[in-house]
Amino acid sequence: MTRPADAAINELKELLGPKGFSMARDVLDLHNHEARGKFDGKADLVLFPATTDEVAKAVAICAAHTIAIVPQGGNTGRCGGAVADQGQVLLNLKRMNKMIELDTRDFTATVEAGAILKTLQDAAAAYDLLFPLSLGAEGSCQIGGNLATNAGGLNVIRYGNTRDLVLGLEVVLPDGSIWNGLSKLRKDNSGYDLRHLFIGAEGTLGIITKASLKLFPQPKHVASAWVAVPSPEAALDLLALARRNSGDAIAAFELMSRFAHDTSVTHLANITRPLVSETDWHVLIELTSSRPHDDLNSVLVDLLSDAVDAGFASDATVAQSDAQRKNLWALREGIPEAQGFEGASIKHDVSVPVSKVPDLLARGITAAMDLIPGIRPCPFGHVGDGNIHFNFSQPVDMDKADYLARWEDLNRAIHDIVADLGGSISAEHGIGRLKRDELVHYASAEKMKLLRSIKGAIDPDNRLNPGKVV
Numbered sequence: 001m002t003r004p005a006d007a008a009i010n011e012l013k014e015l016l017g018p019k020g021f022s023m024a025r026d027v028l029d030l031h032n033h034e035a036r037g038k039f040d041g042k043a044d045l046v047l048f049p050a051t052t053d054e055v056a057k058a059v060a061i062c063a064a065h066t067i068a069i070v071p072q073g074g075n076t077g078r079c080g081g082a083v084a085d086q087g088q089v090l091l092n093l094k095r096m097n098k099m100i101e102l103d104t105r106d107f108t109a110t111v112e113a114g115a116i117l118k119t120l121q122d123a124a125a126a127y128d129l130l131f132p133l134s135l136g137a138e139g140s141c142q143i144g145g146n147l148a149t150n151a152g153g154l155n156v157i158r159y160g161n162t163r164d165l166v167l168g169l170e171v172v173l174p175d176g177s178i179w180n181g182l183s184k185l186r187k188d189n190s191g192y193d194l195r196h197l198f199i200g201a202e203g204t205l206g207i208i209t210k211a212s213l214k215l216f217p218q219p220k221h222v223a224s225a226w227v228a229v230p231s232p233e234a235a236l237d238l239l240a241l242a243r244r245n246s247g248d249a250i251a252a253f254e255l256m257s258r259f260a261h262d263t264s265v266t267h268l269a270n271i272t273r274p275l276v277s278e279t280d281w282h283v284l285i286e287l288t289s290s291r292p293h294d295d296l297n298s299v300l301v302d303l304l305s306d307a308v309d310a311g312f313a314s315d316a317t318v319a320q321s322d323a324q325r326k327n328l329w330a331l332r333e334g335i336p337e338a339q340g341f342e343g344a345s346i347k348h349d350v351s352v353p354v355s356k357v358p359d360l361l362a363r364g365i366t367a368a369m370d371l372i373p374g375i376r377p378c379p380f381g382h383v384g385d386g387n388i389h390f391n392f393s394q395p396v397d398m399d400k401a402d403y404l405a406r407w408e409d410l411n412r413a414i415h416d417i418v419a420d421l422g423g424s425i426s427a428e429h430g431i432g433r434l435k436r437d438e439l440v441h442y443a444s445a446e447k448m449k450l451l452r453s454i455k456g457a458i459d460p461d462n463r464l465n466p467g468k469v470v
């Protein structure tokens, strides 16, 4: 495919002006970049519209010239969803970043889709409210990207995925028309719930331009602990105990293997080992409450003491200061970066029913070791949601390229186990381009037929993010 026709380029330039349009090499390089290095972005132009109307008109121009559009947010996605082929146009929402309204009676925020997640969190906090979506990329990912990928993150156990936080959307459709579904209603059973078609669609059905989102009371108390647990089974027992004994105040419950823990402690600067005890599994547990007089530290200490008595934990430390709490989170969130110091990594973002996590870990580790002797499993993740980032570092003495050549074999072995346990091959990062063939392999014929029917009904000419998801 060659670059878009000059006539189309001129119309887009005229519509969007110098701030809304770029063909400069340095700008293209930035937006064509794909962090995992698995795909080559090849767009020849990138658009930066400033309003919904501009998005709609740009989409209509592209439709008239049969040009495909790839929506792009903060470009932090992990599945190649925001990568354009040659001849396609990138449409980045970063200039549409306004906080339109924060309503302290409705407990809602209405925002433009290009708003950075952290900006929304801070805007809500200024009103003593919480937007609970929280993930490692929150300083750069955009709300539109979060919605398009139905992002998960650290607080799903308490507040749900992005999908659970959405009341309404405004979306530009593939023909350039605008669906205004920017409702703040908490109850609306008037027909199919259209917003859910666009959430998690990874930009294949429409370009999300605005959203109205749920807010919650800002927590007044936070208590966090690092816990040594003897096994993943024990971690689940601890989770159940903690849910019951804390009045379900759990906001995060993260499991890490010893390798994941040691990698982070060894390679990252300024991280202190929270516990001296040697154990194969670690848990980071966090309770929050917005009730002014709660004493969550005592609740946590009591429940951890019960857990030790019951054999669900062998040791634990409760953070006594904000600095200590930040250290626990830096250790946990630094694992992907630290793992880079251990050579190549083959990754799986998978989920199973919470009760099946121990089976997944045991069977997955055995299968990987049989397939690639010396492989170093590095599982960690949001175990309270049944979501494990099942990463594997290369054997110490193996060539990096030889190891990465086994990517698909290992994926198949792990995904087969996930499927057998009733799980999903994409828990939170989506399908994008990376897992498109895996989706076809594991989804039922009926599911694929429905997915393709929906795509065909809304985007019959395959103009929005072609080649992604379906």
Ligand code: FAD
Residues within 6 Å of the ligand: 070, 071, 072, 073, 074, 075, 076, 077, 078, 080, 081, 082, 093, 113, 134, 135, 136, 137, 140, 141, 142, 143, 144, 145, 146, 147, 148, 149, 150, 151, 152, 153, 154, 202, 203, 204, 206, 207, 208, 209, 428, 429, 432, 465, 468
């Ligand atoms: P992009 O990467 O730009 O795009 C992602 C997809 O959404 C693409 O298919 C794109 O076409 C589409 N898209 C973007 N904007 C729009 C729009 N306005 N309308 C329609 N389609 C659009 N993800 C999690 O779920 N949980 C995590 O815990 C998590 N942690 C992460 C930690 C780090 C350090 C990093 C780098 C990433 C992490 N991610 C996580 C992945 C990523 O941050 C999320 O998928 C995020 O939601 C993507 O947002 P983005 O704005 O960067 O979107």
